[in-house]
Amino acid sequence: MSHPDPLKVFFEAGDAPASDPAFRVSVMAVIARQRMLREWVKRFAMTMVLIAALFLLKPVLDILQTSFLEISFEVYAALALVAVLAFAGQFYISHTFRFRLSRVFSF
Amino acid sequence: MKSPMSDAALVAAARSGSDAAFARLVDRYQQAVRSFLRQVCGHEADADDLAQETFLAAWSSLGSLKDTKQLKSWLFGIAWRKAKGLGRSASRARARDTAWSDLQDTQSEPKTEMNIAMKQAMSQLSSDQRAAIALCLAGGWSHGDAAQVLDMPLGSVKSHVSRGRAKLVEILGVDDEPS
Numbered sequence: 001m002s003h004p005d006p007l008k009v010f011f012e013a014g015d016a017p018a019s020d021p022a023f024r025v026s027v028m029a030v031i032a033r034q035r036m037l038r039e040w041v042k043r044f045a046m047t048m049v050l051i052a053a054l055f056l057l058k059p060v061l062d063i064l065q066t067s068f069l070e071i072s073f074e075v076y077a078a079l080a081l082v083a084v085l086a087f088a089g090q091f092y093i094s095h096t097f098r099f100r101l102s103r104v105f106s107f
Numbered sequence: 108m109k110s111p112m113s114d115a116a117l118v119a120a121a122r123s124g125s126d127a128a129f130a131r132l133v134d135r136y137q138q139a140v141r142s143f144l145r146q147v148c149g150h151e152a153d154a155d156d157l158a159q160e161t162f163l164a165a166w167s168s169l170g171s172l173k174d175t176k177q178l179k180s181w182l183f184g185i186a187w188r189k190a191k192g193l194g195r196s197a198s199r200a201r202a203r204d205t206a207w208s209d210l211q212d213t214q215s216e217p218k219t220e221m222n223i224a225m226k227q228a229m230s231q232l233s234s235d236q237r238a239a240i241a242l243c244l245a246g247g248w249s250h251g252d253a254a255q256v257l258d259m260p261l262g263s264v265k266s267h268v269s270r271g272r273a274k275l276v277e278i279l280g281v282d283d284e285p286s
Binding site for chain 1: 126129130133134137138141142145146155158159162163166167219221222224225226228241244245272275276279281282283
């Protein structure tokens, strides 16, 4: 018959507790911070890409801007009317307005 | 009664973004990982810091875990690499997160004489010996599994365990003869 290891009791004296909610909470808090940091880095990178794209497209945008200024007020009014009708139609069908600005920037 | 979820199910849920699943994995393995690191580091606060970093690293690279049956070995492998990194950087040991340290001070269990004696005895072994002893003698791992976790040849692990154990028995003055 094998006898128990006399060192075992010494090792057990230094064991971490079997259940430690404080440790779990601390780990999950670090993970939450890490996730938030990653999210911010990702959004910052996307913003930088957007700014770079706008900078590169500036000549084209300048041409478009000039073209838009030449369009008459009636055309803008017609576009606005179409947008209002689209929202009204969506509300009539779903009884909710689902347009959220945050979704435009969620990646 | 609800049966506990398997590691594979929890890993799959954690991979798809479930923090609750990962928290359960932390609950499941925190004692083993922290006890191992306490044996290797000798300083409880440092060991708990490393354990926290181990779980953070595990969360970050959960996608790289190929076989979920190897989760425990994988976690211990990360813990061991972190512990070796701590050993190389002595200054890191004192730069601990004070918030966690303060929290621990209020909750730490009373030190027993046995615990203190074992810490002093373990401090006289090399870090490789401490790790091999912590896994094979304290944790009940096989030499083969320990060799895999510690990334050492099997012979080295056996040698570390044998020599380390003999040294601990001598320092602690325990009766090692079968009764």
